[in-house]
Amino acid sequence: xxxxxxxxxxxxxxxxxxxxTAGQTxxxxxxxxxxxxxxxxxxxxxxxxxxxxxxxxLSSHPVQSHGDRFDILLALDxxxxxxxxxxxxxxxxxLIVADPxxxxxxxxxxxxxxxxxxxxxxxxxxxxAGSRISMVALGILARIIGLPxxxxxxxxxxxxxxxxxxxLAASEKAVMAGSAAAPEVNVPKxxxxxxxxxxxxxxxxxxxxxxxxxxxxxxxxxxxxxTPATExxxxxAAALPQCGGVLxxxxxxxxxxxxxxxxxxxxxxxxxxxxxxxxxxxxxAIGLAVASEIPLVIVxxxxxxxxxxxxxxxxxxxxxxxxxGLHGDAPHVVTAPLSVADCxxxxxxxxxxxxxxxxxxxMLSDQSLGQARVVIDRPGDLAFATQRLAPEAASVGYARYAxxxxxxxxxxxxxxxxxxxTADGLTHNARGTPTSQAKxxxxxxxxxxxxxxxxxxxxxxxxxDGEGELAVLTWGSSTEPLREAIAEARAGGTDVKLIAxxxxxxxxxxxxxxxxxxxxxxxxxxxxHSGQFWRYLRAHYDLPxxxxxxxxxxxxxxxxxxxLTYIQQGVPA
Amino acid sequence: xxxxxxxxxxxxxxxxxxxxxxxxCPGCGDHSVLLSFQRALAELALPPEQVAIVSGIGCSSxxxxxxNCYGFHGVHGRSLALASGLKVARPDLTVLVASGDGxxxxxxxxxxxxxxxxxxxxxxxxMDNRIYGMTKGQPSPTTEPDWDTAISPGGTGLSxxxxxxxxxxxxxxxxxxxxxxxxxxxxxxxxxxVRTPGFSFVQILSPCVTFxxxxxxxxxxxxxPAAVPETDDPARAARRLMTDDGFNIGVLYRGKREPYxxxxxxxxxxxxxxxEFAL
Numbered sequence: 001x002x003x004x005x006x007x008x009x010x011x012x013x014x015x016x017x018x019x020x021t022a023g024q025t026x027x028x029x030x031x032x033x034x035x036x037x038x039x040x041x042x043x044x045x046x047x048x049x050x051x052x053x054x055x056x057x058l059s060s061h062p063v064q065s066h067g068d069r070f071d072i073l074l075a076l077d078x079x080x081x082x083x084x085x086x087x088x089x090x091x092x093x094x095l096i097v098a099d100p101x102x103x104x105x106x107x108x109x110x111x112x113x114x115x116x117x118x119x120x121x122x123x124x125x126x127x128x129a130g131s132r133i134s135m136v137a138l139g140i141l142a143r144i145i146g147l148p149x150x151x152x153x154x155x156x157x158x159x160x161x162x163x164x165x166x167x168l169a170a171s172e173k174a175v176m177a178g179s180a181a182a183p184e185v186n187v188p189k190x191x192x193x194x195x196x197x198x199x200x201x202x203x204x205x206x207x208x209x210x211x212x213x214x215x216x217x218x219x220x221x222x223x224x225x226x227t228p229a230t231e232x233x234x235x236x237a238a239a240l241p242q243c244g245g246v247l248x249x250x251x252x253x254x255x256x257x258x259x260x261x262x263x264x265x266x267x268x269x270x271x272x273x274x275x276x277x278x279x280x281x282x283x284x285a286i287g288l289a290v291a292s293e294i295p296l297v298i299v300x301x302x303x304x305x306x307x308x309x310x311x312x313x314x315x316x317x318x319x320x321x322x323x324x325g326l327h328g329d330a331p332h333v334v335t336a337p338l339s340v341a342d343c344x345x346x347x348x349x350x351x352x353x354x355x356x357x358x359x360x361x362x363m364l365s366d367q368s369l370g371q372a373r374v375v376i377d378r379p380g381d382l383a384f385a386t387q388r389l390a391p392e393a394a395s396v397g398y399a400r401y402a403x404x405x406x407x408x409x410x411x412x413x414x415x416x417x418x419x420x421x422t423a424d425g426l427t428h429n430a431r432g433t434p435t436s437q438a439k440x441x442x443x444x445x446x447x448x449x450x451x452x453x454x455x456x457x458x459x460x461x462x463x464x465d466g467e468g469e470l471a472v473l474t475w476g477s478s479t480e481p482l483r484e485a486i487a488e489a490r491a492g493g494t495d496v497k498l499i500a501x502x503x504x505x506x507x508x509x510x511x512x513x514x515x516x517x518x519x520x521x522x523x524x525x526x527x528x529h530s531g532q533f534w535r536y537l538r539a540h541y542d543l544p545x546x547x548x549x550x551x552x553x554x555x556x557x558x559x560x561x562x563x564l565t566y567i568q569q570g571v572p573a
Numbered sequence: 574x575x576x577x578x579x580x581x582x583x584x585x586x587x588x589x590x591x592x593x594x595x596x597x598c599p600g601c602g603d604h605s606v607l608l609s610f611q612r613a614l615a616e617l618a619l620p621p622e623q624v625a626i627v628s629g630i631g632c633s634s635x636x637x638x639x640x641n642c643y644g645f646h647g648v649h650g651r652s653l654a655l656a657s658g659l660k661v662a663r664p665d666l667t668v669l670v671a672s673g674d675g676x677x678x679x680x681x682x683x684x685x686x687x688x689x690x691x692x693x694x695x696x697x698x699x700m701d702n703r704i705y706g707m708t709k710g711q712p713s714p715t716t717e718p719d720w721d722t723a724i725s726p727g728g729t730g731l732s733x734x735x736x737x738x739x740x741x742x743x744x745x746x747x748x749x750x751x752x753x754x755x756x757x758x759x760x761x762x763x764x765x766x767v768r769t770p771g772f773s774f775v776q777i778l779s780p781c782v783t784f785x786x787x788x789x790x791x792x793x794x795x796x797x798p799a800a801v802p803e804t805d806d807p808a809r810a811a812r813r814l815m816t817d818d819g820f821n822i823g824v825l826y827r828g829k830r831e832p833y834x835x836x837x838x839x840x841x842x843x844x845x846x847x848x849e850f851a852l
Contacts, residue, residue, distance in 0.1 A: 031852060032852075197852040198851075198852065199851075199852075200851075200852045201850040201851055201852065202850060202852055203850045207850070211843065211846065211847075211850070214843040214846070215843045215844070219662070220658065220661070220662045222658055239843075239846050240837075241835070241836075241837050241838040241839070242837075242838060242839045242841050242845070242846065243837075243839070243840065243841050243842070243843050243845075243846070244837045244839070244840040244841075245837060246661055246662070246835040246836065246837060247835070248657070248658070248661055248835065250654065250687075251654075251683055251684065251686075251687040252683065254650075254651055254654065254684075255651070255654035255657075255683075255684055255687070256654075258647065258648070258651040258654035258655040258658065259654050259655065259657055259658030259661075260658055261645075261647065261655050261658065262627065262645065262654070262655035262656055262657065262658030262659035262660075262662070263658035263659060263661065263662035263663075264658075264662075265625075265645055265655075265659055266625075266658075266659045266662045266663035266666065267662070267663065268662040268663070270658070270662070284648050285647070285648055285651060288647055288648050292645070292647075375852065378851070381844075414622065414623070414624075414625045414643040414659075414663060414666050415622055415623060415663070415665065415666065416622060417620065417622045418622070419622065419643075420621055420622055420641055420642060420643050420644075421643070421644070422637045422638040422643070422644030422645065422646055423644070423645045423646070423647075424638065424644075424645075424646040425646060425647060425648055426646060432638075433593050433638065434593075434638060434646075
């Protein structure tokens, strides 16, 4: 198989052993040598003492998803490493680096057929006062993959700070000791481009979502801590007050969503970030925002559900609640970023849509995007002409919910004389006055639907790439592994069209029909157990007769190789 | 403080009245509370567009649309959260919150604790009639234990909730009680609550003539002015509130806590933050 020129490395160890820091340092060292990279984290629910894996992929070109296998697994210890057996595919071409003092090698590692290199890492670390086993591991990895030790030491210095010369000296010794003790193995070494990394960004999906929202104009955030969305709130807590906004930590998600409704009613573009359980709590008030036409962005960083599920691991299974979770007929917008980097664009666009359409937008990110760090070329700047339609001047008889042709009506904000109205979850008339008359109910339902139906969502609704009789239709975080599979398929002479939806709701049947012109066969790809996306498409779109769903639950990522098999050999019945 | 500029227009209570006709039963205490709102706002001489009245669900929560101010009639129990977001985002506005004993103390109970603790500059007015009126007569957290209803035959057997004690313990900065029948008195309490920085909590005993007809007759005679002047000592206030008969009228506590008002530190364009991602 003609693999992309990348190297995949997993570092595992018990929680607190320094796996994540070491992984980050390796990524820093590699990117300072001109490489691009991706790092994701896998942990148990424990804060310390559980199991942790840093999964890193390095390449001379940008990578935003993992490959099919790992070239190297470095295990600092064997504590609970078997819990990663499914997440770390190894084969006979892989290399396992382990410590002979770690005890009996777990069966799944032996069974992989991988070459094994034993290095007494703990003993080496112990022999250097003030050093850590993770630093020895970094030295080993640098030697094996061909990174200069100096790059690793510089990255360590960056991470622990130059103000601690003793700690730095010990780490440097440990890195050199690891390098000297590295097993002589035949791992393909990456060509180091040594291109300047200036102009590249290192960013996580959660940071990108937060930054995108800030660029979109968000001025108020309320939120309640929840894995894996908390980093959005933490990043915003520091950044927002620098840009004229504020963040409030709410007492629960019921409060977060209502706080942002209040702030947005007051004129501040507002956002909250949560995960599935929090979204469930918010749904009543999201319906209020639909009825009272309050612009909001709700970022749901999805995790494996239902209920508490696997809080630290990913799944695309909140599509149903995001689209259908509100009671009554409550048209709103649902968007989804297509990669880690795309969290930026999608968040900025989501703010634009919310403000323009005066409606809540639920953005479905997920753990595999939000908590992944990528090194990418600086994303281009986007500018949306975002403006809430406001009344031009005080007028007698201002009608907040006037039934306009576009469905969008002028929204006054408190302080504006003559614009007073009461926003209401009760069915209301054009003035906002509560009513229980059928004609008012229908007029306002029509108006709110019309806002979405008549709006031109433009080119951002989907990413479409290539031509072919076969198209693979997907959304969200399944897009990047699909891109890689399609690139492989094309390299092998098979034309495949990629269609990845960034706009989940409202459905865009006309646009998809155009995108499917000439397509005879469709594969629908998603990460949910029940095929939520497949069912959604079947309800709202006309697909070719030959359409086949591939839906598998989290938390294991969909691998490019699996997708390639479906593309080349068809989907088993 | 509260100086009215010489050029400011004088406002009359009628300036705060909307054309929407209340849904309340004839004789409901909430009619009187609405008049108290209007009188208080006129006394404060606040332009209607500078005032926002936020509410949840229930008879009392209907009040925003009956005023000429900005209003938000939201979901059940969440008015304090909505108002908190509004006030933090728009500190220039005067934000009042209207609620009832079910909306505020039952479904919204957690938000009451945290609104008191946060001490945002809000005025929270709870029209307490010790019953769920809009759903036709179920016991609320302040209903007496032996009050017989269809959903609680023979009574709940539960001790009533003591909202003012809870508010004090949670950090409310101003605590008062009024009786709806005393429109002028309630107007003064509301105006005082608005003037006092931080979270102000006013419980207004507001009789339900339909499901608690006993109240209308009884409360008028039971209420009495607080026997002692207001205090700023929480320990003293706690003792008084724990032992009062529930019919003490007046300002019962006025603290000195600074309101919570997070503020922006700078007004940079977001692109200035990009450096943190750049390699």
